[in-house]
Amino acid sequence: MRRFVLGYLLPRIVQWAVVIFIGVTVTFIIPRLSPNDPVEKQVAELMASGAHISPQAVIEMRAALTEMYGLKGSSWEQYFGFWGRLFRGDMGPSLSTFPTPVTALIVRAMPWTLGLLLTAVLISWALGNVLGAFASYYPKSRIMGVIDVLSQAVRPIPYYVMALVMLIMFAYVVRIFPFSGAYPPGTHVEFTPQFILTVLKHSALPALSLVILGMGGWFLGMKSLTSNIISEDYVVYAETAGLRENNILFNYIIRNALLPQITGLALQLGSIFSGALIMEVVFGYPGMGTLTLQAVMGNDYSLIMGIAIFSIIGVATSVLILDLIYPLFDPRVRHQ
Amino acid sequence: MLKIVSDLLKHDTRFRIAAVFLLAVLILIALTAVSPYDPTRTFKVPADIPPSLKYPFGTNSRGQDLFWWMAFALRNSLLLGLLTAAVSRVIAILVGLTAGYRGGLVDRVLMSVNDSFVVMPVLPVLILLSFLLRGQMNIPLLALILGLCGWPGDARLIRAQVLSLKERSFTRTAVYSGSTPLNISLNEHLPFVLPVVFATTIANMLWSIGMEVTLSVLGLSNVSLPTIGTAIYWANQHQALVAGIWWWLAAPIICAMVLFLGLYLLFSSVNEYIDPRTRLRLMGG
Amino acid sequence: MVLLTVENLRAYYRTEMYGISRTVRAVDGVSLELQRNEIYGVAGESSCGKTTLIKVIAGAIKPPLKVEEGRVHYQFGAFDVDMLRISADDLRSNVRWKEISYVMQGSMSVLNPVRRVITTFEDIVATHQGYTDKKAFLTQVQEHVSKLGLPPDVLNLYPHQLSGGMRQRVAIALATIFHPSLIIADEPTTALDVVVQRGVLQMLKDIQAESGNTVLLVTHDLAVHANVADRVAIMYAGRLVEEAPTQLIFNAPRHPYTQHLIHSLPMIGDKSPRASLGGRPPNLANPPSGCRFHPRCPHAMDVCRGQAPEMVKLTGGQRVACHLVTQ
Numbered sequence: 001m002r003r004f005v006l007g008y009l010l011p012r013i014v015q016w017a018v019v020i021f022i023g024v025t026v027t028f029i030i031p032r033l034s035p036n037d038p039v040e041k042q043v044a045e046l047m048a049s050g051a052h053i054s055p056q057a058v059i060e061m062r063a064a065l066t067e068m069y070g071l072k073g074s075s076w077e078q079y080f081g082f083w084g085r086l087f088r089g090d091m092g093p094s095l096s097t098f099p100t101p102v103t104a105l106i107v108r109a110m111p112w113t114l115g116l117l118l119t120a121v122l123i124s125w126a127l128g129n130v131l132g133a134f135a136s137y138y139p140k141s142r143i144m145g146v147i148d149v150l151s152q153a154v155r156p157i158p159y160y161v162m163a164l165v166m167l168i169m170f171a172y173v174v175r176i177f178p179f180s181g182a183y184p185p186g187t188h189v190e191f192t193p194q195f196i197l198t199v200l201k202h203s204a205l206p207a208l209s210l211v212i213l214g215m216g217g218w219f220l221g222m223k224s225l226t227s228n229i230i231s232e233d234y235v236v237y238a239e240t241a242g243l244r245e246n247n248i249l250f251n252y253i254i255r256n257a258l259l260p261q262i263t264g265l266a267l268q269l270g271s272i273f274s275g276a277l278i279m280e281v282v283f284g285y286p287g288m289g290t291l292t293l294q295a296v297m298g299n300d301y302s303l304i305m306g307i308a309i310f311s312i313i314g315v316a317t318s319v320l321i322l323d324l325i326y327p328l329f330d331p332r333v334r335h336q
Numbered sequence: 337m338l339k340i341v342s343d344l345l346k347h348d349t350r351f352r353i354a355a356v357f358l359l360a361v362l363i364l365i366a367l368t369a370v371s372p373y374d375p376t377r378t379f380k381v382p383a384d385i386p387p388s389l390k391y392p393f394g395t396n397s398r399g400q401d402l403f404w405w406m407a408f409a410l411r412n413s414l415l416l417g418l419l420t421a422a423v424s425r426v427i428a429i430l431v432g433l434t435a436g437y438r439g440g441l442v443d444r445v446l447m448s449v450n451d452s453f454v455v456m457p458v459l460p461v462l463i464l465l466s467f468l469l470r471g472q473m474n475i476p477l478l479a480l481i482l483g484l485c486g487w488p489g490d491a492r493l494i495r496a497q498v499l500s501l502k503e504r505s506f507t508r509t510a511v512y513s514g515s516t517p518l519n520i521s522l523n524e525h526l527p528f529v530l531p532v533v534f535a536t537t538i539a540n541m542l543w544s545i546g547m548e549v550t551l552s553v554l555g556l557s558n559v560s561l562p563t564i565g566t567a568i569y570w571a572n573q574h575q576a577l578v579a580g581i582w583w584w585l586a587a588p589i590i591c592a593m594v595l596f597l598g599l600y601l602l603f604s605s606v607n608e609y610i611d612p613r614t615r616l617r618l619m620g621g
Numbered sequence: 622m623v624l625l626t627v628e629n630l631r632a633y634y635r636t637e638m639y640g641i642s643r644t645v646r647a648v649d650g651v652s653l654e655l656q657r658n659e660i661y662g663v664a665g666e667s668s669c670g671k672t673t674l675i676k677v678i679a680g681a682i683k684p685p686l687k688v689e690e691g692r693v694h695y696q697f698g699a700f701d702v703d704m705l706r707i708s709a710d711d712l713r714s715n716v717r718w719k720e721i722s723y724v725m726q727g728s729m730s731v732l733n734p735v736r737r738v739i740t741t742f743e744d745i746v747a748t749h750q751g752y753t754d755k756k757a758f759l760t761q762v763q764e765h766v767s768k769l770g771l772p773p774d775v776l777n778l779y780p781h782q783l784s785g786g787m788r789q790r791v792a793i794a795l796a797t798i799f800h801p802s803l804i805i806a807d808e809p810t811t812a813l814d815v816v817v818q819r820g821v822l823q824m825l826k827d828i829q830a831e832s833g834n835t836v837l838l839v840t841h842d843l844a845v846h847a848n849v850a851d852r853v854a855i856m857y858a859g860r861l862v863e864e865a866p867t868q869l870i871f872n873a874p875r876h877p878y879t880q881h882l883i884h885s886l887p888m889i890g891d892k893s894p895r896a897s898l899g900g901r902p903p904n905l906a907n908p909p910s911g912c913r914f915h916p917r918c919p920h921a922m923d924v925c926r927g928q929a930p931e932m933v934k935l936t937g938g939q940r941v942a943c944h945l946v947t948q
Contacts, residue, residue: 015448018448018449018452019451019452019455019456022449022456027461027464030461030465031468152350152600152601152604156542156596156597156599157546157592157593157596157597158542158545158546158547158549158550158592159546159550160546160550160568161549161589161592161593161596164568164585164589168582168585232730233725233727233728233729234730234731234732234733234734236725237723237731237732238733239681240681240717240723240725241718241722241723241744241745241748241795242712242745242748243744243748244713247744247748251733251744252733255735255736256733256734256735259735266455267455270454270455270456270458271457271458274457274458274459274460277459277460278459278550281553281554292460292463292554293554296467296554296555296556297555301464301467304464304467307460307463308461308463308464311457311459311460312457312460312461315455315456315457329735331734331735331779331781332779332781335779335781335782343639343640346639347639347640348639
């Protein structure tokens with residue numbers, strides 16, 4: 001047990017910390033490399049709006065903004081102050097919706113994204129893998145052949161283009177699904193069945209797009225993995241021993257092939273997350289993606305920073321969780 | 337090399353499709369040399385004309401001929417893809433060779449950084465970057481930035497390759513005869529590493545062009561420069577769908593699909609041809 | 622009493638890709654007979670076709686392997702089986718594991734890495750026989766396993782927790798669970814150290830002596846054959862070149878290839894250098910004409926190039942396929 005903790009758990013926790021450290025540091029450095037000074041920009045905007053402000057007020061405003069942006073003091077002071085505020089959950093105020101704290105905005109949008117991600121990822125991963133294994137084990141199946149071709153066709157298409165195509169096809173040409181949003185504007189957010197149904201209807205398209213794109217990848221990967229595993233000794237043995245095909249497929253092949261796929265999922269989480277953000281933008285879904293768009297449109301750089309940091313922490317933690325789940329599936333890691 | 341191409345052309349449908357697609361793209365790109373319009377100018381032709389013989393892709397609301405616009409867009413996007421691939425290959429090779437050959441602490445540190453980049457969702461960070469550099473964004477700069485994000489996966493592959501090469505006898509011979517590590521890495525190991533590099537180049541290109549589309553659509557790049565992404569950006573700005581100017585969106589989407597599918601099919605058919613294991617698998621019935 | 626008759630078996634691998642088709646003639650005209658209550662050894666270099674022969678005998682024929690010609694006929698006492706025509710279902714319910722079982726090459730890795738050892742036993746018994754009382758089944762398996770010298774708690778472990786030798790024994794335990802008439806052992810001792818090898822071979826011998834079944838033992842290691850086999854057959858390039866009781870093969874080999882094999886075995890006390898045969902085993906996609914051994918045979922004659930020699934019966938139960946003998 002101790003060896004497991006030291007050999008397996010500890011390195012991964014350390015890696016998690018490293019990712020967050022690097023991510024947050026990069027996010028910290030980037031804005032400071034830019035020639036644009038947000039404080040001056042804000043002040044300039046304010047002055048350009050025509051309101052009359054006394055020079056004294058401008059100076060005070062500058063000081064307040066600098067403080068708020070965490071730009072006070074030397075770079076090192078800023079850096080440590082940054083971390084300090086992060087630990088307290090303070091990511092500063094949003095500019096476009098001043099003075100709402102960035103954290104509040106993110107917390108509001110996050111559950112939507114989480115819901116979308118969880119369902120889409122689970123479905124596409126599970127379905128894609130099972131179908132991929134089937135396709136490899138029963139190579140003559142026509143349906144699997146079709147899925148294979150479709151998956152290959154869909155694979156290289158970037159999330160955005162896919163989302164656009166789906167939008168055009170299903171909301172414009174054939175109007176099954178609503179155009180945007182997660183619920184019609186003006187509806188109350190509550191947990192009635194009616195509301196949930198509306199939400200489902202609205203989230204169907206982004207979820208569907210994510211699933212289609214994702215499933216293709218897992219399908220192809222699993223298919224190739226499975227064909228390697230089929231020639232493994234223990235599968236050949238099971239076949240020679242005359243075990244039933246379904247038994248072999250599920251207990252011998254899929255159980256083993258899933259292991260690298262779990263690792264693969266952990267590695268892909270970053271890009272799947274990015275994909276979800278894009279989907280949200282296209283479909284106007286009120287999650288972190290739309291929040292990002294709003295931030296970009298509104299020149300709200302503290303919101304963008306907040307989103308970036310939050311995404312990094314979120315994805316890194318999810319990867320860690322996956323890493324911790326893996327030993328449950330692979331006894332070779334559990335028992336040394 | 338020629339034999340590979342002819343073999344594939346004869347037997348692999350995917351390769352044939354890829355060849356057709358990519359040829360179309362290349363022809364279109366070559367045509368940009370004789371374009372009658374400067375793509376950054378607007379209102380050169382009557383606006384909002386649907387596709388016809390005179391304007392094969394139609395024109396957009398900004399008075400630009402979409403056919404020529406997409407030709408430039410394809411050129412820029414492909415250029416971006418190649419540049420990014422070049423930058424990230426170089427970094428990946430450097431990191432992979434060093435980590436693989438030196439091992440120990442250097443290796444662990446490099447791999448830790450590597451894994452961090454793999455796990456990190458790059459989009460939010462990229463959005464942050466592009467947001468700040470909005471005014472000054474152009475193709476080489478974007479290529480540089482994307483290249484800095486795209487190296488991790490391949491660095492690991494290269495490192496794995498180097499690790500196995502290290503144990504082979506020719507490496508030991510080189511060491512004993514006094515070659516410096518740099519020499520060994522560059523002259524002995526690099527040739528083995530190159531096939532891996534090629535295999536991942538196209539994947540990398542696909543990724544970077546896709547990223548560009550995403551960033552441009554959000555308005556985070558130089559929007560007067562024609563690329564596939566900016567085409568969609570402008571279409572959205574002018575509410576192309578609502579206004580019924582569907583060809584404004586159709587053109588970039590179709591071009592994007594052709595480019596992507598072409599590259600991907602090329603990549604997977606060549607890969608399968610080269611990899612002896614897939615060949616064996618295909619023989620199994 | 623005859624258990625298995627193989628008559629004129631030809632089994633080829635046919636592949637076609639990127640416009641190139643290739644036929645590998647792995648088994649090209651093999652005839653033999655297995656008796657009950659014997660250990661029959663098959664020896665030969667790598668890629669001489671032994672594994673393909675076994676696959677066909679065991680009924681594991683999957684593309685690109687195809688049986689072109691020949692007969693594989695079993696007489697199990699209660700019923701007969703034509704291996705080349707039997708249905709998959711029939712094979713599974715009546716023959717596989719109950720009459721014919723297989724100890725594979727590389728038994729190190731025949732167990733499912735992510736499940737405990739006992740599950741493989743469960744799977745096999747459930748498929749071929751079924752069991753109702755889980756507890757009784759468990760005790761039965763434990764008994765069987767301990768009789769073979771394995772500690773019963775082996776069943777609850779994962780394969781990677783067992784040593785190579787133990788895994789090999791588990792494989793043998795799995796193969797004998799139904800006390801089959803024929804046990805096919807493909808390189809059962811390769812990759813094991815000599816001490817473990819001895820244990821495994823002893824186990825096989827004991828099982829055979831106790832149940833009186835037939836063991837078909839395939840290995841390139843002649844020392845193993847000398848130790849264990851009653852009769853030995855030598856294969857070369859997809860054909861049988863000689864077959865005889867063990868003593869005869871080692872003391873009086875008639876085929877040049879066999880002679881060479883025997884003479885190349887190290888003997889304690891004999892320090893003379895061993896000669897090696899020139900050349901390499903032939904490419905089975907493009908084998909030599911006539912007798913396949915003629916390019917490397919020190920006694921090759923003109924007839925050897927043109928005509929393949931037939932198997933002839935000599936005294937003492939020995940068979941040889943060589944023009945030297947038929948002259």
